[in-house]
Amino acid sequence: MNGFHYEAKSGKNAYLTDERPVYTIGIALLLVAFIAVCLIILSSGAYVMSKEDFDQARAGADRQTEYVSAVNKAEELCSQLDRKAAEPVSSGDSGGETASPSGTNDAVWNAADSVITVEISGGGTLEAGVSETGGIHRIAWTKVIPNGSRTDEFQEQTLAGM
Secondary structure: OOEEEEOOOOOOEEEEOOOOOEEOOOHHHHHHHHHHHHHHHHHHHHHHHHHHHHHHHHHHHHHHHHHHHHHHHHHHHHHHHHOOOOEEOOOOOOOOEEEOOOOOOOEEEEOOOOEEEEEOOOOOEEEEEEEEEOOEEEEEEEEEEOOOOOOOOOOOOOEEOO
C-alpha cells in the first residue's frame, strides 16, 4: 500500500513504502535548530565585541596613567622651582632650560617660554605651560604632542585653566 497514511495509535503521519515507513521532520524541530544556531552566532559576536572593548579600555587606561604620571613629573618640577631647587642643564647651550636636580631629566623647564616638557613613556611629549604668581609656579595648561609631530603643528590644549 503506497501513499499517505495516518496512524491513529502514534499520532504520526507516515509515508508508507513496501519496506518501512519514512517519517517527516516537523517544522518545530527546524525552528529549534535555527534558533540554536542564531544564539551561537550571537553569543560569539558578543564575545568578540566585548574582548575588543576590554582591550580598548585597557589601552585607554594605560594612556591615561602615563599622562597622569607625566603631569605629576611636571608638578614635581614646579614644586622644585618654588623651592629654587632646579639646576641648569649641563649639556651645551641650554637656552634657558633647567631640569630636575635628580639628574634624570624626566622634566625639562624652558624659562624663556615658561613651558615644562616631559616625555611620556608610551610615546609623545607633554608640554605644560607654567604661570608664576608671587614666586609660586602653577601649571596653567597642558597639551600632548604625538610622536612625529612638531610643536607648532599641534595646538590643541587638553587641559586649560587653574
